[in-house]
Amino acid sequence: DQQVKQNSPSLSVQEGRISILNCDYTNSMFDYFLWYKKYPAEGPTFLISISSIKDKNEDGRFTVFLNKSAKHLSLHIVPSQPGDSAVYFCAAIASTGNQFYFGTGTSLTVIP
Protein backbone atom coordinates (compact mmCIF):
# COMPACT_ATOMS: atom_id res chain seq x y z
CA ASP A 1 0.00 0.00 0.00
CA GLN A 2 1.80 3.08 -1.29
CA GLN A 3 0.75 5.92 0.99
CA VAL A 4 3.07 8.39 -0.70
CA LYS A 5 3.11 8.43 -4.47
CA GLN A 6 5.28 10.09 -7.03
CA ASN A 7 3.57 9.29 -10.27
CA SER A 8 6.24 10.67 -12.57
CA PRO A 9 9.30 8.43 -12.54
CA SER A 10 11.27 10.91 -14.62
CA LEU A 11 11.29 14.55 -15.69
CA SER A 12 13.47 16.49 -18.12
CA VAL A 13 13.78 20.26 -17.99
CA GLN A 14 15.87 22.81 -19.83
CA GLU A 15 18.45 24.68 -17.79
CA GLY A 16 17.04 27.96 -16.47
CA ARG A 17 13.43 26.80 -16.61
CA ILE A 18 11.25 25.69 -13.72
CA SER A 19 11.21 22.10 -12.51
CA ILE A 20 8.05 20.93 -10.78
CA LEU A 21 8.06 17.61 -8.96
CA ASN A 22 4.80 16.29 -7.61
CA CYS A 23 3.87 14.06 -4.72
CA ASP A 24 0.49 12.75 -3.55
CA TYR A 25 -0.39 11.12 -0.28
CA THR A 26 -3.37 9.27 1.09
CA ASN A 27 -3.05 9.49 4.87
CA SER A 28 -4.64 12.61 6.36
CA MET A 29 -2.63 12.03 9.56
CA PHE A 30 0.60 13.07 7.86
CA ASP A 31 1.66 16.39 9.36
CA TYR A 32 5.21 16.89 8.16
CA PHE A 33 6.62 16.50 4.68
CA LEU A 34 10.15 16.43 3.38
CA TRP A 35 11.99 16.33 0.09
CA TYR A 36 15.23 14.44 -0.29
CA LYS A 37 17.68 14.57 -3.16
CA LYS A 38 19.76 11.60 -4.17
CA TYR A 39 22.77 11.45 -6.46
CA PRO A 40 23.94 8.08 -7.86
CA ALA A 41 25.99 5.99 -5.43
CA GLU A 42 25.14 8.32 -2.53
CA GLY A 43 22.53 8.29 0.19
CA PRO A 44 19.59 10.69 0.03
CA THR A 45 20.21 14.13 1.51
CA PHE A 46 17.61 16.36 3.06
CA LEU A 47 16.55 19.25 0.84
CA ILE A 48 13.52 21.07 2.25
CA SER A 49 10.54 20.40 4.47
CA ILE A 50 7.11 21.77 5.28
CA SER A 51 4.80 21.43 8.23
CA SER A 52 1.12 20.84 7.67
CA ILE A 53 0.33 24.19 9.31
CA LYS A 54 1.92 25.93 6.33
CA ASP A 55 1.15 25.87 2.63
CA LYS A 56 4.49 27.12 1.37
CA ASN A 57 8.11 27.00 2.38
CA GLU A 58 10.92 28.59 0.40
CA ASP A 59 14.67 28.11 0.54
CA GLY A 60 16.62 29.80 -2.22
CA ARG A 61 15.75 28.23 -5.54
CA PHE A 62 13.61 25.57 -3.87
CA THR A 63 9.99 26.04 -2.85
CA VAL A 64 7.64 23.40 -1.52
CA PHE A 65 3.88 23.88 -1.77
CA LEU A 66 1.37 21.91 0.25
CA ASN A 67 -2.29 21.52 -0.63
CA LYS A 68 -3.82 19.62 2.28
CA SER A 69 -7.30 19.40 0.82
CA ALA A 70 -5.90 17.72 -2.28
CA LYS A 71 -3.30 15.76 -0.28
CA HIS A 72 -0.72 17.00 -2.71
CA LEU A 73 2.66 18.62 -2.42
CA SER A 74 5.07 19.86 -5.02
CA LEU A 75 8.67 20.95 -5.19
CA HIS A 76 9.55 23.85 -7.47
CA ILE A 77 13.11 24.52 -8.54
CA VAL A 78 13.67 27.87 -10.19
CA PRO A 79 15.87 28.30 -12.11
CA SER A 80 16.87 24.70 -12.74
CA GLN A 81 20.57 23.96 -13.01
CA PRO A 82 22.40 20.91 -14.41
CA GLY A 83 23.63 20.14 -10.87
CA ASP A 84 20.02 19.64 -9.85
CA SER A 85 19.92 16.45 -11.90
CA ALA A 86 19.20 13.75 -9.33
CA VAL A 87 16.44 11.56 -7.98
CA TYR A 88 14.04 13.41 -5.70
CA PHE A 89 12.07 11.58 -3.02
CA CYS A 90 9.20 13.03 -1.08
CA ALA A 91 8.52 11.73 2.40
CA ALA A 92 5.64 12.12 4.81
CA ILE A 93 5.52 11.78 8.57
CA ALA A 94 2.60 11.29 10.93
CA SER A 95 4.03 12.33 14.28
CA THR A 96 1.22 10.61 16.13
CA GLY A 97 1.83 6.94 15.53
CA ASN A 98 5.36 7.53 14.27
CA GLN A 99 4.51 6.67 10.71
CA PHE A 100 6.62 7.81 7.81
CA TYR A 101 6.81 6.85 4.21
CA PHE A 102 8.88 7.68 1.17
CA GLY A 103 7.67 7.98 -2.39
CA THR A 104 9.28 5.99 -5.19
CA GLY A 105 11.24 8.96 -6.47
CA THR A 106 11.35 11.15 -9.57
CA SER A 107 14.52 11.30 -11.63
CA LEU A 108 15.12 14.89 -12.73
CA THR A 109 17.41 15.67 -15.65
CA VAL A 110 18.28 19.29 -16.28
CA ILE A 111 19.51 19.72 -19.83
CA PRO A 112 22.23 22.34 -20.32
Next chain:
Amino acid sequence: DAGVIQSPRHEVTEMGQEVTLRCKPISGHNSLFWYRQTMMRGLELLIYFNNNVPIDDSGMPEDRFSAKMPNASFSTLKIQPSEPRDSAVYFCASSLTVEETQYFGPGTRLLVL
Protein backbone atom coordinates in the same frame (compact mmCIF):
# COMPACT_ATOMS: atom_id res chain seq x y z
CA ASP B 1 30.90 14.77 12.31
CA ALA B 2 31.49 11.91 9.89
CA GLY B 3 27.81 11.40 9.23
CA VAL B 4 26.17 8.02 9.11
CA ILE B 5 28.69 5.32 8.29
CA GLN B 6 27.77 2.11 6.53
CA SER B 7 29.86 -0.90 5.69
CA PRO B 8 30.53 -2.56 3.42
CA ARG B 9 29.81 -0.20 0.53
CA HIS B 10 29.45 -3.11 -1.85
CA GLU B 11 28.75 -6.77 -1.24
CA VAL B 12 28.55 -9.57 -3.77
CA THR B 13 27.56 -12.96 -2.45
CA GLU B 14 26.03 -16.21 -3.56
CA MET B 15 22.51 -17.30 -2.89
CA GLY B 16 22.19 -19.00 0.47
CA GLN B 17 25.01 -17.12 2.13
CA GLU B 18 24.58 -14.93 5.18
CA VAL B 19 24.96 -11.20 4.65
CA THR B 20 25.57 -8.69 7.43
CA LEU B 21 25.28 -4.97 6.82
CA ARG B 22 26.59 -2.52 9.40
CA CYS B 23 25.67 1.01 10.39
CA LYS B 24 27.09 3.62 12.73
CA PRO B 25 24.61 6.46 13.30
CA ILE B 26 25.50 10.07 13.95
CA SER B 27 26.57 10.51 17.55
CA GLY B 28 23.73 11.77 19.71
CA HIS B 29 20.99 10.59 17.38
CA ASN B 30 18.41 8.46 19.14
CA SER B 31 16.62 6.98 16.14
CA LEU B 32 18.01 4.66 13.50
CA PHE B 33 16.33 3.42 10.35
CA TRP B 34 17.06 0.72 7.79
CA TYR B 35 15.75 1.19 4.25
CA ARG B 36 15.91 -0.80 1.05
CA GLN B 37 15.88 0.91 -2.30
CA THR B 38 14.67 -0.84 -5.43
CA MET B 39 13.64 0.49 -8.81
CA MET B 40 10.11 -0.76 -8.42
CA ARG B 41 9.33 0.34 -4.89
CA GLY B 42 11.68 3.21 -4.22
CA LEU B 43 12.73 3.58 -0.60
CA GLU B 44 11.10 1.05 1.69
CA LEU B 45 11.41 1.32 5.44
CA LEU B 46 12.43 -2.06 6.81
CA ILE B 47 12.77 -1.37 10.53
CA TYR B 48 13.56 1.45 12.89
CA PHE B 49 14.93 1.75 16.40
CA ASN B 50 14.39 4.39 19.03
CA ASN B 51 16.89 4.47 21.88
CA ASN B 52 18.22 1.10 20.67
CA VAL B 53 14.80 -0.52 20.90
CA PRO B 54 13.11 -1.86 17.74
CA ILE B 55 9.85 0.04 17.35
CA ASP B 56 8.42 -1.07 14.04
CA ASP B 57 9.69 -4.00 11.99
CA SER B 58 6.59 -4.40 9.87
CA GLY B 59 8.60 -3.54 6.78
CA MET B 60 10.98 -6.47 7.18
CA PRO B 61 10.09 -8.64 4.20
CA GLU B 62 10.63 -12.08 5.68
CA ASP B 63 12.03 -13.98 8.62
CA ARG B 64 15.28 -14.18 6.71
CA PHE B 65 15.82 -10.54 7.65
CA SER B 66 16.81 -9.52 11.15
CA ALA B 67 18.21 -6.33 12.67
CA LYS B 68 19.87 -5.53 15.94
CA MET B 69 21.07 -2.45 17.73
CA PRO B 70 23.20 -3.58 20.67
CA ASN B 71 24.19 -0.03 21.57
CA ALA B 72 23.62 3.57 20.53
CA SER B 73 26.49 3.59 18.07
CA PHE B 74 26.02 0.40 16.10
CA SER B 75 23.37 -1.54 14.25
CA THR B 76 23.36 -4.55 11.95
CA LEU B 77 20.97 -5.82 9.32
CA LYS B 78 21.36 -9.50 8.60
CA ILE B 79 19.96 -11.59 5.77
CA GLN B 80 20.17 -15.33 6.23
CA PRO B 81 19.93 -17.05 3.82
CA SER B 82 20.25 -14.46 1.09
CA GLU B 83 18.37 -14.73 -2.21
CA PRO B 84 18.85 -13.01 -5.58
CA ARG B 85 15.71 -10.92 -5.03
CA ASP B 86 17.39 -9.33 -2.02
CA SER B 87 19.72 -7.52 -4.41
CA ALA B 88 19.21 -3.81 -3.74
CA VAL B 89 20.82 -0.81 -2.11
CA TYR B 90 20.35 -0.80 1.64
CA PHE B 91 20.45 2.53 3.44
CA CYS B 92 20.81 3.32 7.08
CA ALA B 93 19.64 6.68 8.42
CA SER B 94 19.62 8.34 11.81
CA SER B 95 17.85 11.28 13.37
CA LEU B 96 17.73 13.09 16.68
CA THR B 97 14.22 11.89 17.30
CA VAL B 98 11.82 9.81 15.29
CA GLU B 99 9.99 12.85 13.91
CA GLU B 100 13.03 14.85 12.85
CA THR B 101 15.03 14.98 9.65
CA GLN B 102 16.82 11.78 8.84
CA TYR B 103 20.43 11.74 7.69
CA PHE B 104 21.34 8.91 5.39
CA GLY B 105 24.48 6.89 5.02
CA PRO B 106 25.99 6.19 1.59
CA GLY B 107 24.27 2.83 1.34
CA THR B 108 25.42 -0.73 0.80
CA ARG B 109 24.93 -2.09 -2.69
CA LEU B 110 24.12 -5.78 -2.34
CA LEU B 111 24.20 -8.25 -5.19
CA VAL B 112 23.13 -11.80 -4.53
CA LEU B 113 24.02 -14.17 -7.35
